[in-house]
Amino acid sequence: MTTNPNETKKTLVIGGNGKTGRRVAERLQLQGRPVRIGSRTGAPAFDWHEPATWGPALRDVDRVYVTYQPDLAFPGAADQVGAFAEAAVAAGARRLVLLSGRGEEAARLSEDRLKASGADWTVVRASWFNQNFDESFFLEPVRAGEIALPVADAVEPFVDAGDIADVVVAALTDDRHVGRTYELSGPRLLGFGEVAAELSKATGREIAYVPVSDGEFRAALRADGLPEEFAELFALILDGRNAHLVDGVQEVLGRPPRDFADYAREAAASGVWDA
Numbered sequence: 001m002t003t004n005p006n007e008t009k010k011t012l013v014i015g016g017n018g019k020t021g022r023r024v025a026e027r028l029q030l031q032g033r034p035v036r037i038g039s040r041t042g043a044p045a046f047d048w049h050e051p052a053t054w055g056p057a058l059r060d061v062d063r064v065y066v067t068y069q070p071d072l073a074f075p076g077a078a079d080q081v082g083a084f085a086e087a088a089v090a091a092g093a094r095r096l097v098l099l100s101g102r103g104e105e106a107a108r109l110s111e112d113r114l115k116a117s118g119a120d121w122t123v124v125r126a127s128w129f130n131q132n133f134d135e136s137f138f139l140e141p142v143r144a145g146e147i148a149l150p151v152a153d154a155v156e157p158f159v160d161a162g163d164i165a166d167v168v169v170a171a172l173t174d175d176r177h178v179g180r181t182y183e184l185s186g187p188r189l190l191g192f193g194e195v196a197a198e199l200s201k202a203t204g205r206e207i208a209y210v211p212v213s214d215g216e217f218r219a220a221l222r223a224d225g226l227p228e229e230f231a232e233l234f235a236l237i238l239d240g241r242n243a244h245l246v247d248g249v250q251e252v253l254g255r256p257p258r259d260f261a262d263y264a265r266e267a268a269a270s271g272v273w274d275a
Helices: 019-030 051-058 077-090 105-115 139-144 161-173 192-203 214-223 229-237 248-253 260-270
Strands: 010-014 035-038 061-066 095-101 120-126 146-149 180-183 208-211
Touching: 010 019, 019 035, 019 161, 051 061, 051 077, 061 077, 061 161, 077 095, 077 105, 095 105, 095 161, 105 120, 120 161, 139 146, 146 192, 146 214, 161 180, 161 248, 180 248, 192 208, 192 260, 214 229
Parallel strands: 010 035, 010 061, 061 095, 095 120, 120 180, 146 208
Antiparallel strands: none
């Protein structure tokens, strides 16, 4: 059963300015569903580390898209997600859709805490986004023509943030997805050398993948003001555990996932990678 879009209750989209959250909010609004953006700059503001902000953000909300920054694998995430889920259910927001990490054992703790809240839950697991290359970590490296990572011959079924958003919107609005866990991937496995080749083809200039040591990568993270824990997370999720395709996009949406090459062509056409 699909919920009536002509409702007055809002959907709280935590991280509503981020890669998936922004797309989820846009899709819901196109369906005529009222949305509240959950962010530090939102009105009212939402901050994971300030529980006093949760109540105002949950006012007049009956469903929530739950994303956690920097990642569910980080220390303390499960406690915060669990406490928020309990607060959401108590406030009347029973439908909770959690974006989790595919292949991340630590993220399962947050999943379990959210489920224990009594919510009508759905878990959506994903790993590397296509959009990491134009909206996140690797935007500047792609512009500079060099992607440096300590991942050797790792392969990944990169998934598009648009596909994630479509699945999340379905889970938020259709009762058939309550109590389900969906794992998402793209349609093929790619090594980072192949990613660089696709980006080179799309942009018309040379973009190289350069293997580096763990120490060199950690130094680069520090220089960019990013947590060194990202090095451990990248090593974890690129150790082969996610090196296979899954069918969550097809199962939920009835269509195949978007290919990386299509993403790269569209992003290149926007000019985002123009040096």
